Amino acid sequence: MSDPIKHECGIALIRLKKPLSFYEEKYGTWMYGLNKLYLLMEKQHNRGQDGAGVVGVKLNVDPGRGYFDRFRSVENNPIKDLFQHVFSTISNFTKEHPNQKIDAEWASKNIPFISEVYMGHLRYGTFGRNSVEYAHPVMRQNNWKSRNLALAGNFNLTNVDELFEKLIQLGQHPKAYTDTETVLEKVGHFLDEENERLFRIFKNERYNNKEISAKIKEQMDIQSILEKASRDWDGGYAMAGVIGHGDMFVTRDPWGIRPAHYYEDDEIVVVASERAVIQTVMNVKYDQVNEIAPGYALIVKHDGTVSHEMVRVPQKRRSCSFERIYFSRGSDADIYKERKELGRLLAPKIMQVINKNMNNTVFSYIPNTSETAFYGMVEGIREELLVWKKEKIHALADQLTEECIADIIKVEPRIEKIAIKDVKLRTFIADDASRDDMVGHVYDVTYGQVKNQEDTLVVIDDSIVRGTTLKKSIIKILDRLNPKKIVVISSAPQIRYPDCYGIDMAVMGNFIAFEATIAILKERGMEHIIEETYKKCKSQQNLPKEEVTNYVKDIYRPFNDEEISAKIAELLTPADCNAEVEIVYQSVENLHKACPNDKGDWYFTGDYPTDGGNKVVNNSFINYIEGVKKRAY
Structure with missing residues (x-):
């Protein structure tokens, strides 16, 4: 195109199904997932000039240790700046432990950004200023793992005024008038409701609070949360999210306006905006990469179970010809x-x-x-x-x-x-x-x-x-x-x-x-x-x-x-x-x-x-x- 039109956003997600020691043995590095995330984002570089961000979520770490890592950049070359920061953070951490044998098991529990779950985002800001505050992934933080939420998306909603008013009616006080803020708080509201529903059930069944947390992680209904949260969204979206206990999802608008594709085998689940990017990064064939269907969500539970669930009734397909x-x-x-x-x-x-x-x-x-x-x-x-x-x-x-x-x-x-x-x-x-x-x-x-x-x-x-x-x-x-x-x-x-x-x-x-x-x-x-x-x-x-x-x-x-x-x-x-x-x-x-x-x-x-x-x-x-x-x- 001769006219300088700025691009859309892009998403990239990875869920490693095996322990990090498996990837260290097979591929020679416990940074296998992070390396793949970098490639997925770099191959989609055209989809974001304003910023980039990444979230890593560790599974099965003990209380008292960090499990949620995030960094975002709005520098001139945000992907380069982002991964320079991430890799230097990892390098500096290992240097601080010169006597420690750093293998996959230790790294997965201790080193920042060494995780089993990753979500990356490339941003072009159609809504909001170009500052790090508006870069994705955005977070809704809580001391309960199952209430921690990070979101990133390729989307634009046309009815922000209506959604904003509904948040107010729910009793919330949104801190910003953007579609990102309204989506985050809408999903967060129903995530809270789901936590409270499950808490009441297990409390009545005489479980203690520690056991209840484990039960919530097992039985959280992501499909229901997304169905309720997205009911009033008017627009095109491929919305991705990670919950603190390790559940991951990507949901797509019912018209299929914005694209999203995924690949799964017994080692990994990969999601990206574009099919060819997954083919290149994972070296797989065309028919091994699937489209997330309009109105559906790809849901990956904390135990690695993958499902493709309808969250909104699919409409006449109007995926973007542009x-x-x-x-x-x-x-x-x-x-x-x-x-x-x-x-x-x-x-x-x-x-x-x-x-x-x-x-x-x-x-x-x-x-x-x-x-x-x-x-x-x-x-x-x-x-x-x-x-x-x-x-x-x-x-x-x-x-x-x-x-x-x-x-x-x-x-x-x-x-x-x-x-x-x-x-x-x-x-x-x-x-x-x-x-x-x-x-x-x-x-x-x-x-x-x-x-x-x-x-x-x-x-x-x-x-x-x-x-x-x-x-x-x-x-x-x-x-x-x-x-x-x-x-x-x-x-x-x-x-x-x-x-x-x-x-x-x-x-x-x-x-x-x-x-x-x-x-x-x-x-x-x-x-x-x-x-x-x-x-x-x-x-x-x-x-x-x-x-x-x-x-x-x-x-x-x-x-x-x-x-x-x-x-x-x-x-x-x-x-x-x-x-x-x-x-x-x-x-x-x-x-x-x-x-x-x-x-x-x-x-x-x-x-x-x-x-x-x-x-x-x-x-x-x-x-x-x-x-x-x-x-x-």
């Missing part, structure tokens, strides 16, 4: 296939745009995430060319010579690496003109491959959100090659509506498709549609989310995709650009063909999977009209 287009790792077998297909499906439209002129068209891509779609696009172009060649040969059947046949057969797409992405430039320059000049050098180009004023340059990007980098950098740099025409292809449809489930695309006025549509309305004297839409949205502002309609769709209704694309091209063409510029977008229909199992398309269609989404999009439009530049949730 995950597939951009955020997920392209090394995943399904993701790779889908991105190629997105490119391939654009080929007929591209051939129409260039009028099948192969001799004067150069095909390339905007690095780096659109490379896979580019391969698919080239395959599609070749398929279209094969049809063209057959038609040409049939049409000239009576006039064909060997030379003529050879000329037809050798027609192939001209493929070149034109755009080159340099190391991202970060500048301290304050004035706008100088800053824009620096932005213009984020990309460079390969010279000598485009024929001056003769060639059309076709470049594919995976998506176009704001279009800022296209206008201020990419198109300007491509224009230096002096092509006749620049065609920018987006493998995603026009992004028209904000996200409210964890991706940083939340401000209406930032979308070039929205900006273009507003411009057309004003040009054609149709401002009344803007005003009417604003009034409709405003009239619903205080209604319950279940009664809200997405009226922002009315803004786009008068125009087809081509009209909006043409205006986008006009808005993104720099004033000093010599080449003609055209923007071509993927269709929603083709998106669904390429990603048949992931039909969460609200960015493109405005069809939100939850009621809270409709409320957010209307509020986002109201903010735009009223000049309020902030997220609408």
Whole structure:
């Protein structure tokens, strides 16, 4: 993606099923679990730039010894800082015991962060400030092991105001107005209730308090806790938690908006946001990694027992297609296939745009995430060319010579690496003109491959959100090659509506498709549609989310995709650009063909999977009209 969109959060969990001595003997280290956690987090580095955190929970330690370790970082490279701290803590602890034989058994009971249960998190803060206080995992502490709770998640809830009010009704006094705080306290409340329920049962059965603690650990009903806590959550989430006595869980929203996968064998349970990450770190096959089903929770008890339990009724699957287009790792077998297909499906439209002129068209891509779609696009172009060649040969059947046949057969797409992405430039320059000049050098180009004023340059990007980098950098740099025409292809449809489930695309006025549509309305004297839409949205502002309609769709209704694309091209063409510029977008229909199992398309269609989404999009439009530049949730 050429536009700098920040990523979602990522989760990573590990439960070692064997004593640490087993891993020391088999793998040569009692830090086996911690090493795997580091790899899981590093392989998901793209999912968090704002912070990272880790929790380790020791099993079966005696009272008086620490069993819960946590560290979080919001440094520039948080994963590096996090694990430098963790490994240095371990090293320093061993140095403090020079006469101690440090084997797995001793380490598991004494050394910080040497644990059987781990939970790691990579954060991009869609809610809350970028301070260590807001980094995950977050904790709710208690002197009872079974009441200690740590949570981490890839999530965003749209109804924080409702959830906050319900906490107050429960008699709580939340210390912060964030979805993280409300989720922590909601789960914590029902964790407390479950502890109290079990305590009363075992007290009546004449167990002493020490025995009761053991019984609570054995019989705690995690499924019930999650079912009660998540009942009112509106949003997308993959929520992970660890309880002090060693129970671990990951639960997923009933629409499957946010992803979560797991692997289990007789030695280990591993959970991560992405399938390919688990495959790489654990060296396992595709079919050995499973998806946590929408509405379900993967629950690992303190004794290592694993279950997959329903905690909310699954809804129509609306897993996020933007995950597939951009955020997920392209090394995943399904993701790779889908991105190629997105490119391939654009080929007929591209051939129409260039009028099948192969001799004067150069095909390339905007690095780096659109490379896979580019391969698919080239395959599609070749398929279209094969049809063209057959038609040409049939049409000239009576006039064909060997030379003529050879000329037809050798027609192939001209493929070149034109755009080159340099190391991202970060500048301290304050004035706008100088800053824009620096932005213009984020990309460079390969010279000598485009024929001056003769060639059309076709470049594919995976998506176009704001279009800022296209206008201020990419198109300007491509224009230096002096092509006749620049065609920018987006493998995603026009992004028209904000996200409210964890991706940083939340401000209406930032979308070039929205900006273009507003411009057309004003040009054609149709401002009344803007005003009417604003009034409709405003009239619903205080209604319950279940009664809200997405009226922002009315803004786009008068125009087809081509009209909006043409205006986008006009808005993104720099004033000093010599080449003609055209923007071509993927269709929603083709998106669904390429990603048949992931039909969460609200960015493109405005069809939100939850009621809270409709409320957010209307509020986002109201903010735009009223000049309020902030997220609408």
